[in-house]
Amino acid sequence: MSPAENFKVIVDSFNKRIGQENVLENFEDPKDPRLLTVRVNPGKIVQIAELMKELDFPYLSFITAVDFKTHIEMVYWFTSLSTGFNVRVKCNLPPTNPQIESLAGSYSTANWNEREVYDLFGVNFLNHPEMTRILTWEGFDGHPLLKKYKVIDDPDEFPKSPGSL
Amino acid sequence: MLRTEEFQVNMGPQHPSTHGVFRAVLSMDGEVVESVDSRIGYLHRGIEKICESRTYPQIIPLTDRLDYLSAMSNNMAFCMAVEKLMAVQLPERAILLRMIIAELQRIASHLVFIGCFGLDTGAITVFLYTFREREYIMNLFEKLCGARLIYNYMRVGGVSQDLPEGFEKETLEFCKIMEEKIEEYNNLFTENYIFKIRSQGVGVISRQTALSYALSGPVGRGSGVDYDVRKSDPYLWYDKVDFKVALFENGDCFDRYMVRVVEVKESIKIIRQCLGMLQSGPVIAKVPKLLKPPAGEVYAHIENPRGDLGVYLVSDGSLNPYRVKFRAPSFVNLSVFSKAAGHQKIADLVVTLGSIDPVFGEVDR
Numbered sequence: 049m050s051p052a053e054n055f056k057v058i059v060d061s062f063n064k065r066i067g068q069e070n071v072l073e074n075f076e077d078p079k080d081p082r083l084l085t086v087r088v089n090p091g092k093i094v095q096i097a098e099l100m101k102e103l104d105f106p107y108l109s110f111i112t113a114v115d116f117k118t119h120i121e122m123v124y125w126f127t128s129l130s131t132g133f134n135v136r137v138k139c140n141l142p143p144t145n146p147q148i149e150s151l152a153g154s155y156s157t158a159n160w161n162e163r164e165v166y167d168l169f170g171v172n173f174l175n176h177p178e179m180t181r182i183l184t185w186e187g188f189d190g191h192p193l194l195k196k197y198k199v200i201d202d203p204d205e206f207p208k209s210p211g212s213l
Numbered sequence: 214m215l216r217t218e219e220f221q222v223n224m225g226p227q228h229p230s231t232h233g234v235f236r237a238v239l240s241m242d243g244e245v246v247e248s249v250d251s252r253i254g255y256l257h258r259g260i261e262k263i264c265e266s267r268t269y270p271q272i273i274p275l276t277d278r279l280d281y282l283s284a285m286s287n288n289m290a291f292c293m294a295v296e297k298l299m300a301v302q303l304p305e306r307a308i309l310l311r312m313i314i315a316e317l318q319r320i321a322s323h324l325v326f327i328g329c330f331g332l333d334t335g336a337i338t339v340f341l342y343t344f345r346e347r348e349y350i351m352n353l354f355e356k357l358c359g360a361r362l363i364y365n366y367m368r369v370g371g372v373s374q375d376l377p378e379g380f381e382k383e384t385l386e387f388c389k390i391m392e393e394k395i396e397e398y399n400n401l402f403t404e405n406y407i408f409k410i411r412s413q414g415v416g417v418i419s420r421q422t423a424l425s426y427a428l429s430g431p432v433g434r435g436s437g438v439d440y441d442v443r444k445s446d447p448y449l450w451y452d453k454v455d456f457k458v459a460l461f462e463n464g465d466c467f468d469r470y471m472v473r474v475v476e477v478k479e480s481i482k483i484i485r486q487c488l489g490m491l492q493s494g495p496v497i498a499k500v501p502k503l504l505k506p507p508a509g510e511v512y513a514h515i516e517n518p519r520g521d522l523g524v525y526l527v528s529d530g531s532l533n534p535y536r537v538k539f540r541a542p543s544f545v546n547l548s549v550f551s552k553a554a555g556h557q558k559i560a561d562l563v564v565t566l567g568s569i570d571p572v573f574g575e576v577d578r
Contacts, residue, residue, distance in 0.1 A: 079297060079511065082446065106424050107440070109514075110540040114527050123525070125512070125540075129424075129438070132445040134512075157427035160548040168261075183254040183577060192262050193536075199266065 052076075054133055055084040058103055065099050066092045083134045090122070090139040090148050097154045100126045105135055108151070111161035113141075113169045115195045120146050120169060141171060150176035168193040219247060222559075226255045230333055230563040233573030237550075237562075244558050249551040253544075256577040264537040269295055269369060269504040272537070277363035279539060280575040282325055285318040285354075286517035288367035291537075293448065294513035294524040295369045298506040306494040307371035308449050313384065313487045314357070314366070315515075316480040320391065321350040322518035323473040326570045330470055331402060333567035334411040339402045346394050349387045356380065369504060371497030381488055388481045395477060403474065412467040416553045416565030419464055426549040430520025430542050431476065432569055435469035437462045442516040454486045466568035505532055519543050519570060539578060543571040 055076065062071050070089035077083045088096060097108075105126040114121045124137040141148060150173035151158035162173045163182040170191035173179055181188060190197050200206055225236035234255035240247045260279065264272050276287040289311055296303070303311075324343040331339035351361045356377045358366040366373055402408055418428070423436035433440055441458045443451040459475035461468035508530035514523035520542030527536040546569050553569075554562040 079300065079509075083512075108427050109521065110427075110523065110525070110538070110545070112525060112538045114536045125523075125525075129440050129445065136512075155427070156422070156425040156552075157545055157548060160544065164544075181254075183257040185254065192259055197262075199262065 054131065058084060058135060059086070061099065061103060062086060062088070062096070066095050080134075082132060083136060085136045085138060087138045087140075090141055093122075093124070093137075093139065094149050094151065094154070096137055097124075097151045100135065100137075101154065104128050104130060108155040108157050108161075109134075111151070111158060111165060113165050113171060113193075115143075115169060115193065117143065117195055119143060120171060122148060122165075122171070124151075145172070146170065147172040147174055149174050152176055167191070170194065217243070226252075231566065232329065232571060233576075235547075235566075235571070235573060235576075237554075237566075239559065239562070241559070246555060246557060246559055246562055249554050249562070251547065251551050253547070253573070253576050256573045258578070260578045261537055261539065264534055266533060268532050269506070269534065272534070273367065273369075274363070274365040276539075277365055278574055279541065279578060280517065280519065280522070280543065280572045281363060282572055283318045283322045283518045284363045285314050285366060286515060286522060288364065289315055290513060290515045290517065290522050290524050292367045292369050293515065294511055294526045295504070295506060297513050298509055298511045298526060298528060299369070299500070299504075301370050301498050301500055303371055303449075304495045304498055306375075306492065307496045307498070309487045309491050310372050310376065310496060311367065312449050312451070312454075313484050313491075314354075314372075316483045316487075317350050317353065317384070319480050319518045320477050321347050323477050324350075326473055326518075327398060327402070327470070330564075330567050330570075331408075333564050334408050336402055336405065336408060339398060342394070342398065342401070346391060349390070353380065353383060353387065368497055370500040371495070373497070375496050381491065384484060385488060388484055391477065391481055395474065398474070403471070409467065411561075411564055412470060412568070413463075413465055415466045415557065415561045416568060417463070417465045418549060418553050420462075422549065422552065423464065426545070426552075428520070428546050428549060430516070430518070430546065431459075431469050431472040432546045432549075433520065434459055434472045435461050435568075436464035440521070442514055442521050446514065448513070448515055450487075450490075451483075453490075454483050456483050466564050469568040469570075503532070505530070514540065517542065519572065519575070520546060539575075541575040541578060543573070543575040544578075547571045547576055 059074050070092045072087040074086045105128045107127045109125040109127050112123050119140040122139050126135045165171050167181040222239045225231045226234040236252040238250040276291045277284040279287050324347040328340035328343035355361050358364050418436045420437040423438045456479045459472045506528045510527045512525045523540030525538035529535040554565045
């Protein structure tokens with residue numbers, strides 16, 4: 049099956065299973081013929097994760113986020129091991145108090161990936177088994193990969209960690 | 214009457230068998246590990262944040278510091294992402310040089326693994342043997358770019374400099390030596406009865422678990438997940454060379470070890486074929502001195518020695534990237550450790566962690 053045909057099947061089943069009103073847009077990338085991008089309503093992410101398994105995309109390569117200031121964009125990257133095609137599922141979250149349902153129930157790899165996104169972007173994953181920081185320490189102030197997080201270049205201005213002299 | 218109760222053991226973050234700064238909080242029932250709580254982040258340097266304030270060529274040496282045992286592969290993954298964004302066509306010689314060097318790097322990284330896995334299972338000698346062969350590759354890379362561990366050799370559009378004199382001949386010599394030495398390791402180590410008892414049936418990861426945890430590289434292929442980026446999404450000229458994907462079914466530590474042994478042999482095959490195709494020509498494409506890729510989003514991934522290394526790059530058309538995400542195979546592979554290491558003796562936990570072969574520069578970024 050050519051990528052275009054395969055992608056049509058995917059978009060059709062997205063429209064059918066989670067409702068046309070929840071699939072906001074889909075487009076292909078001229079630079080990358082094996083990639084389909086779908087932007088969806090964030091409320092439907094768990095159903096989409098289950099659907100991706102049925103569509104032969106059992107491999108959730110990574111989850112990440114991008115801070116666009118007006119919104120935080122979640123990126124879920126699914127890969128099909130048999131065809132090598134990729135589906136990128138995106139959804140927009142509000143910049144204040146962003147939250148989305150966790151995928152840790154259907155993909156075990158989501159556990160650490162989502163903890164990383166929580167740590168670095170402050171996105172709260174609902175129903176996650178262990179929603180704690182993973183790369184920075186407990187008690188770290190702020191979420192470093194947000195654009196509003198200030199990088200301190202001058203060592204004298206570094207915040208003192210508790211217990212330091 | 215003696216009373217028994219579960220107790221906690223804190224392993225790491227400074228511990229010789231955690232291969233870096235990894236902390237595992239173990240709940241022990243006697244000598245049996247009941248549950249494992251993995252704690253990472255001790256080497257977090259905020260590389261993804263630093264990238265946002267650096268220009269594209271300045272990021273290449275930062276990628277060296279991710280997986281420092283395969284710095285060349287990291288360089289290449291980042292350069293490939295920028296090249297994809299800018300639609301740069303690589304010269305033929307640059308493609309082949311990258312493949313030769315990436316495969317040499319794979320051998321070097323797997324040699325470190327084989328040696329350290331020997332230490333984990335109690336075989337000290339094999340460590341000295343594999344590091345002797347790794348020294349050949351270190352010397353080759355030193356001649357190539359002056360550095361032995363973190364190279365900053367790749368550039369956007371190709372590589373920084375051509376091969377030094379005699380590099381091809383020495384690489385062929387190395388391939389010949391390596392083929393003989395692999396047999397030596399097999400006689401010394403792979404066929405060793407004690408080693409087999411220590412690694413077979415230990416830390417088993419089923420295919421279903423491996424898929425759910427998105428394991429890649431030798432950890433995934435040891436569990437029967439037939440996924441190798443070189444085959445499934447070929448980059449450079451990996452579709453033009455002939456090699457087999459090492460695939461094993463049992464998912465135990467021994468199979469993960471065997472994947473790497475077979476991959477060393479396959480890498481030698483790839484290097485030989487690439488050297489045969491090598492012709493003179495430019496080693497870097499014509500790219501502007503000031504790199505300013507167009508706005509857009511791009512994802513490039515390669516098969517690095519530890520698995521599927523991806524770079525997700527968002528550009529806003531300025532000199533600095535807007536966001537860089539490294540899909541680090543060690544990070545993803547390590548997440549299965551708690552599950553794989555539970556319900557066995559503490560000595561087997563060390564072997565299981567060794568067989569996953571995480572590099573903490575990449576896990577913590």
